Amino acid sequence: MHLESLDLAVVVIYAISLLLLAQWVSREKPGHRKNTQDYFLAGRALPWWAIGASLIAANISAEQIIGMSGSAFVMGIAIGAYEWMAAITLIIVGKYLLPVFLEHKIYTMPQFLEQRFDSRVKTILGLFWLGLYVFVNLTSILWLGSLAINTVTGLDIGYALVLLAAFATGYSLYGGLKAVAMTDIIQVVLLVLGGFFIAYYSMDEISGGRGVIAGFQMVLEQAPDKFDLILAKDNPNYVSLPGISVLVGGMWIMNLSYWGFNQYIIQRALAAKSSREAQKGIVFAAFLKMLMPVLVVLPGIAAVILAPDLESPDKAYPEVMKLLPAGLTGLVFAALIAAIVSSLASMMNSISTIFTMDIYLQFSKSHKSDTELVTVGRIVSLTAISIAAIVARPLLGSFDQAFQYIQDYTGFFTPGVVVIFLMGIFWKKATAMGAIGAAVGSFLISLAFYLLLPTLPFIDRVGIVFLACLAIGILISTFQGHGEHPNAVDYEAVDTSTSGSFNLASGVVVMMLIALYATWW
Numbered sequence: 001m002h003l004e005s006l007d008l009a010v011v012v013i014y015a016i017s018l019l020l021l022a023q024w025v026s027r028e029k030p031g032h033r034k035n036t037q038d039y040f041l042a043g044r045a046l047p048w049w050a051i052g053a054s055l056i057a058a059n060i061s062a063e064q065i066i067g068m069s070g071s072a073f074v075m076g077i078a079i080g081a082y083e084w085m086a087a088i089t090l091i092i093v094g095k096y097l098l099p100v101f102l103e104h105k106i107y108t109m110p111q112f113l114e115q116r117f118d119s120r121v122k123t124i125l126g127l128f129w130l131g132l133y134v135f136v137n138l139t140s141i142l143w144l145g146s147l148a149i150n151t152v153t154g155l156d157i158g159y160a161l162v163l164l165a166a167f168a169t170g171y172s173l174y175g176g177l178k179a180v181a182m183t184d185i186i187q188v189v190l191l192v193l194g195g196f197f198i199a200y201y202s203m204d205e206i207s208g209g210r211g212v213i214a215g216f217q218m219v220l221e222q223a224p225d226k227f228d229l230i231l232a233k234d235n236p237n238y239v240s241l242p243g244i245s246v247l248v249g250g251m252w253i254m255n256l257s258y259w260g261f262n263q264y265i266i267q268r269a270l271a272a273k274s275s276r277e278a279q280k281g282i283v284f285a286a287f288l289k290m291l292m293p294v295l296v297v298l299p300g301i302a303a304v305i306l307a308p309d310l311e312s313p314d315k316a317y318p319e320v321m322k323l324l325p326a327g328l329t330g331l332v333f334a335a336l337i338a339a340i341v342s343s344l345a346s347m348m349n350s351i352s353t354i355f356t357m358d359i360y361l362q363f364s365k366s367h368k369s370d371t372e373l374v375t376v377g378r379i380v381s382l383t384a385i386s387i388a389a390i391v392a393r394p395l396l397g398s399f400d401q402a403f404q405y406i407q408d409y410t411g412f413f414t415p416g417v418v419v420i421f422l423m424g425i426f427w428k429k430a431t432a433m434g435a436i437g438a439a440v441g442s443f444l445i446s447l448a449f450y451l452l453l454p455t456l457p458f459i460d461r462v463g464i465v466f467l468a469c470l471a472i473g474i475l476i477s478t479f480q481g482h483g484e485h486p487n488a489v490d491y492e493a494v495d496t497s498t499s500g501s502f503n504l505a506s507g508v509v510v511m512m513l514i515a516l517y518a519t520w521w
Helices: 005-025 036-044 048-059 067-104 109-116 119-153 157-172 177-206 212-222 250-260 263-270 275-296 298-306 313-321 328-363 370-396 402-410 414-426 432-452 458-480 500-519
Strands: none
Touching: 005 157, 005 177, 005 328, 036 177, 036 263, 036 328, 036 370, 048 177, 048 263, 048 275, 048 328, 067 109, 067 250, 067 263, 067 275, 067 298, 067 313, 067 414, 067 500, 109 119, 109 263, 109 328, 109 414, 119 157, 119 263, 119 313, 119 328, 119 370, 119 402, 119 414, 119 432, 157 177, 157 328, 157 370, 177 212, 177 263, 177 275, 177 298, 177 313, 177 328, 212 298, 250 263, 250 402, 250 414, 250 458, 263 275, 263 328, 275 298, 275 500, 298 313, 313 328, 328 370, 414 432, 414 458, 432 458
16 A cells, blocks of 8 residues: 555645644743743643643554554454543543642652652652653554554655654654643544544445445444453453453553553643643543544454455554545544654653653752753653664564553553552552552562463453552551651542533543443443
């Protein structure tokens, strides 16, 4: 598959427009130079629509569009549980967790851990996130993105890696979070439009030109096994999505870690004008999450009928793109690039924020000006994307389903992360050693399960390890017997009230989820 001249023109117009818009929104008033709050938190002035759009643009990238479509090709609509359960998680985060972080006026999640526990906990978690972001997230986004470009255009994967890295750097390095978040509304519009177009054309192709409804009905008839939201134990994909555990088990831990305690995501909400503005942005993102399976899962299922002999599941989405006419192919390709570079830019900014504010400042022996810190942040961003581009192929080249690679390896650490934050927020007697014990236990116990019980579904492993880490944290804290921690969160004093519109929107999201599972249980 190769792009025609009209498609290339659409992509070039998108790229130039995004670069120009990013520079325009990043401009400063005469005489003002970017400080750390400007660069890392967009001046704490993001409106709700920018927060919601940026949350989705940061989240939906190659790992979802390409990786989740590939997983849908293999296991069907069940993989959409990651998206739908995330919508509920966002609402929980917006009401019960985000107000705590906003009240502490933090730059980073490790900074909150330092305020609540001590610098050791901050450093351990800060280094963990830096490693995860560079060697798992950045690399997976770059690899899957370059794979998509290679499939669509025939461009060598190595060149595609370099182009993606350069593009993301070009539009985000100067402006920081503001450049990323304020342009993400364009990225999300493109993403939604592109997703709907590819879903429409794939369904129409399956029906032989008789329309979307007829095509979807034929998919239901020809691939009924792809429409089980709860997989039975005899399903070959049960190990990836173990039945009812998807609703009541370890997926909650994965989602809370990702949406509630993950710098890469929560940084947008920390940059909000106010708590209410952040909550409106989060519920907007929750609605968008409910749409995502239509955009990324349905094309993967369609490929089961349209291209059943794919050499790799991760080529399902690019393969279905071949159905699009000239012009629309360019639009969908631009949407794919938009999702990739937005996630890359967001990840780069989070890496630079954590390194600069939590690691560099802690070990620096002299006072650093805001200008120096912003410069360090830019250098770190450039270094991180360069490392990811170098190691992407060696790390991910042998994986058939990169989305599962991401879930498996983040699952080693996320139970401990969730335990640390939940104890830190809701239990006043939690100690720093209890938090460290949970962090170390998370990796060691997960590794033991991975090596000794490789057939245990990783979602179940995450749930079991979470309970074990919680027990470790409680036992160590209780054994130390220090009573209430002097920096404990007074949760009763935190304003967790929400507006009527937030409550109404949350109820609608919950009803949508119930309807989905009632239909395809």
